[in-house]
Every structure is written in structure tokens, then in C-alpha cells.
Amino acid sequence: MxxxxxxxxxxxxxxxxPAPDQPGLLIRDPFHYSDATLIFPPPLVECLACFDGEQSxxxxxxxxxxxxxxxxxxxLERNLIETLDRSGFLExxxxxxxxxxxHREFREAPTREAAHAGSAYPDEPGELTETMRxxxxxxxxxxxxxxxxxxxxxxxxxxxxPEGGWQSYRAAYSAMxxxxxxxxxxxxxxxxxxxxxxxxxxxxPFVTPxxxxxxxxxxxxYLVQHASSAIGMEDYCHSIEHSIEFxxxxxxxxxxxxxxxxxxxxxxxxxxxYEGGMPEDDERVRRFLGTLxxxxxxxxxxxxxILGIDMAHIGRRYGDPFSAEAERGEMLSVGARDRERIACIxxxxxxxxxxxxxxxxxxxKWCGSSPLYTFLKAAPRGRGNLLRxxxxxxxxxxxxxxxxxxxxxxx
Numbered sequence: 001m002x003x004x005x006x007x008x009x010x011x012x013x014x015x016x017x018p019a020p021d022q023p024g025l026l027i028r029d030p031f032h033y034s035d036a037t038l039i040f041p042p043p044l045v046e047c048l049a050c051f052d053g054e055q056s057x058x059x060x061x062x063x064x065x066x067x068x069x070x071x072x073x074x075x076l077e078r079n080l081i082e083t084l085d086r087s088g089f090l091e092x093x094x095x096x097x098x099x100x101x102x103h104r105e106f107r108e109a110p111t112r113e114a115a116h117a118g119s120a121y122p123d124e125p126g127e128l129t130e131t132m133r134x135x136x137x138x139x140x141x142x143x144x145x146x147x148x149x150x151x152x153x154x155x156x157x158x159x160x161x162p163e164g165g166w167q168s169y170r171a172a173y174s175a176m177x178x179x180x181x182x183x184x185x186x187x188x189x190x191x192x193x194x195x196x197x198x199x200x201x202x203x204x205p206f207v208t209p210x211x212x213x214x215x216x217x218x219x220x221x222y223l224v225q226h227a228s229s230a231i232g233m234e235d236y237c238h239s240i241e242h243s244i245e246f247x248x249x250x251x252x253x254x255x256x257x258x259x260x261x262x263x264x265x266x267x268x269x270x271x272x273x274y275e276g277g278m279p280e281d282d283e284r285v286r287r288f289l290g291t292l293x294x295x296x297x298x299x300x301x302x303x304x305x306i307l308g309i310d311m312a313h314i315g316r317r318y319g320d321p322f323s324a325e326a327e328r329g330e331m332l333s334v335g336a337r338d339r340e341r342i343a344c345i346x347x348x349x350x351x352x353x354x355x356x357x358x359x360x361x362x363x364x365k366w367c368g369s370s371p372l373y374t375f376l377k378a379a380p381r382g383r384g385n386l387l388r389x390x391x392x393x394x395x396x397x398x399x400x401x402x403x404x405x406x407x408x409x410x411x
Contacts, residue, residue, distance in 0.1 A: 007053035034088030151408040154305035158402035159243035171388035171404030188371035189243030189308040191265035200235030200265035211257025230284035243308040292378035309368025315398030323397030346384030350376035
């Protein structure tokens, strides 16, 4: 009897192999349920289509016979299925067990450990200090705006790798006040892996090579008490997400390790982008935005807002049928559209900003749109100042855009 094949997980990363001596399709798990990385050789890539939840082992066998020209493919078939399953890449009991283990480990952990130390930045404190100093103290180009810090109550900085976006990080964090001054830093980060229309919170202090931060428990409790339906508490996405971790790193460099933070991961407003209407048409989103706005009004200057956002994602890595090069060709028109959105943000025009995001279902793929809209709706009215805008080739055919922005009170 034919045996149905399990479905290949839809939330894996697929990309061309970066290794010239190992061509094919690279597959990895962005959720880190599995640490495996597989490279499928080109002839076998089409076999992955058999793992759609509808086809059976007989369909896979027929595909392998056609590809190899050999009727004896039983060992290859078993090895293929077992490798995918063992790696946690199939919707199977193996994957469910891996997921439950990872979620339990995060729930039970006392702290949120640095997920990207040793890869995106140095994991040794001395080397990290020198790296951060180089990022922040390099002379700014004449074209970069020189902001004052008076009245600044929020910044938007990239969440791209600091190595690629350090000039925009520097522009934004140079606008910060000289002292933390007892403030709580409300960090709104993009949730790349979380549920749409949901907000991820955690009570776990963030740890980096600089040391351990503090969570503001009273503000966390207030949000949970008044907007629990919109919140995922101890959201596992915090354990793997970089959009907040990188902001904590820069804050600790400026103010020391024991900063007080309120980290919030913002899921995409996909319903609004694809079905129309405004994000707050969703009752859970409306309740959360209202609660966050109440908190902002109550706490006033005791809060400082940090937005960890990137902007456009264009090119082959992001599903476009063309290669993109920063500040050339297609990216010139992308830059113009980015600046239209930034202009709306800077004049606190949340409706105008969102109208542009919804155009063509956000074909610019701004992964920072939900933290930005959340900020515009919840924080005190302010005026933004674009300090730096950049486009960066994350690979030879794909570009990410980002910026540094400082927000001051609109008196």
C-alpha cells in the first residue's frame, strides 16, 4: 500500500547554495528548532515537491526513477525521507518533539540569551567594545545630518547586521540623550517569525556579552492586564529574533549593561495589507494600540522609544524575478518610494504612511512597517528627522534598505 508522505514545513528558509563546490538548494530552519542545514543537489530538488501532504512514497519513487534512470532507488528514497525527517524539516512527530523541546527550554530559562553573539557581532566583551566603538566613533560623512538630542524621545534604527548598517545605527544612536536618566526603553522590533496581528512579550532579561539588562515588570504587567488577547507571553520568537537584540547591544554600549527595557515584538499587519482596512480594524490590535497609547500618556518622558526596523527587501533572495543592486536601476525608484513613506512617518501621518504600505500589497516588503505604525499610533505626536538613508546589497542580487531617524516632540 502506498504510504502518504508528510508535508515539508512551509516556514523553512530556501536559498541557492553559497558553496561553489556544493551547488543546489540550501534548506535551514530559521526558528532553530533544528540546527541542521541541508544542501539538495540540483537533480533532487524537484523531489521536494512530493512532500506536499498529498503525494505518496510511490510518487517519490517514480520521480527518483525518472531522475536517476535506475529502477533500484529504494535506498535513496529511504535516505531522502529519513534525512528530511531527522532534520526536523517535515511536519511529523520528530518536528513536533523538537518544537516542544525548544519552547519548553525557552519558557524555563531565566534569561533571554544572546542568539547572535559570535556570528553577527563578537562574543568576547573586549572585542565587542572595540567593534562598537569603531561603529559609533567613526567620523560621520558631511552629508549625514547632525541631530541635537534636546526633545528627542524616540529613534528608529536598522535591525540589519551591524556590519552592514553601522552608519545608520550610528546616525540614530548619536541622537540619544547622554544619560539613561532612569528611563525605560520601549523597544518595538519586527517579529519576522511571529503570528500576524500579535505582539510578543517576555519577562526575561536580555543578556549580551556586555551583561544582563532589566525588564520593566510593571509596564509588562500593565500590557498583559489590559490587552492579553493580542499578546503572546514568553513568545518563543524572542529567543531567535535579532531585531531587538541588536538594539539592546547599542543601548548597553551607550549606558551600561543594566538598562531597563520593555521589549515588544510586532507581528505583521497582514490582514490589512492583503484584505484592506486599517490594522486597528482587528479588535485585538486596536486594544493593544490603545493600551500602549494609554501607557505612553501615563508614563510620558519616563519612556524612550526605540524602533528596530528595516525597510525594503528587493531582489532574488526576496522572491523578485531580477537581481537588485543598491542605488542602481530598480533601486532608484525603490529609494524614491521609501522616501515618500519616510516623509509620512516624519510628519506623523500614520494614515498616509499605511496607504503607501498597502499599495500592491506592500511590494517593497517593508519588514519594519508594523513597529512603525504601532509607534505612530501609540506614542506621543512627534516629528521625525531623517538622519541617514541607505541601501545595502545583502548578497549579489538582493538589497535591503534602512535608515536612522530621530523623533522630537511636536510642540
